Amino acid sequence: MPELAEVEFYRKQWDAGLGQVVERIAMHPLARVFRGCDADFLQEALPGARLMSSEAHGKKLLFRLKRGRKKADLLWLGLHMGMTGKLLAAPPDYRPAKHDHLALFQKKQALVFSDFRQFGQVQVSRGEEIPAWWRDLPPAILSKDFSAAHVAQWLERRRRAPVKGVLLMQEAFPGIGNWMADEILWRAGIHPARPAGELSAAESRAIWREIREVTRGALRTVGEDFRDPPKGWLFHERWRREGKDPRTGVPLERTTVAGRTSCWSPARQRLRS
C-alpha cells in the first residue's frame, strides 16, 4: 500500500523500540530487498546498536542507530516499502515468517520488515555523515518550501507529460502515489491525461492546494491508525468495479495513464474544455 500516509503509519510501528538496543537480528541476506546494500555489513553492524530515532520523507524511511559513544558510530538504516512492504512490532519471541526479510530483536519486542513482493529496499550506511541516499531530498509536501511556485515550475518543466505522471514523480512530489494522485486530480477537477503544461494558473494552484489537503487528510486517518480517509473521498470508490463519483453519482472511468491505472470522473474531469 505504501504512499506517504501508510509509510508514516509504518514508521510509528517501530516507535516501540526507540531507545532500546538491538540484541540480535534475523534476515535473509539473499532476499531481493537487500539488493542496494551490503547485507553482510548489516548483519554484523546491527546487533548491539541502539535505535535512536526515525524519520519519514515521502515514501522513504530512515532509522538512526548508535553503536558506541562516538559520533562516528552512527548507523543509518534506510527502508523503502515498495508496493507491499510493511513494518510491525511483534513479541520478542516472534518467529519470522516467509516474507519477513529483516527482524530486529530487542528485549521487549521484535521490529519486523515484511514485503512479499520485494519491490521494497533496504539501505545502510555508517558514520557521522548523512548518507547520500538521505541527502538532497525535495521539499516535503507540508513544508513551507513546498510552494505553489514549486508545483507550477514542475508542471511547466514537464509540460508535455500527462499531469498524472508528473504528480507521481518522487523527485518533485515526495510521497504521492497512485491513489493520492487520482484523489488530488479528482478534487481539482482535472483529467489525469491533460498535458501538464496546458493547465491554467488557477488549475496549477488548485493542484497545489489539493496536494496539501489530501496529504493532511491522509495523514490524519491512514497515517494515524490506518483507518480509511473521510467519507466523500474518491478513495472509497476508486477500486470498486461500479465506482461512482462521490459528488455527482456519475460512474467513474478508468484507463492507463502514464503506465498506471487511473480513475476519474467524466462529469468533472474533462480532457479538453
Place this chain on the structure above:
DNA sequence: TCCTATGTTGTATG
C-alpha cells in the same frame, strides 16, 4: 488460466 495490484528502474523507441 488470466488479470490485477497503493512502486521503481532500465531499455528501446519515437
Place this chain on the structure above:
DNA sequence: ACATACAACATAGG
C-alpha cells in the same frame, strides 16, 4: 532532451 511504452522484479488474490 523529453516523453512513451513496456518489461522486469516476486507474489497473492479475484
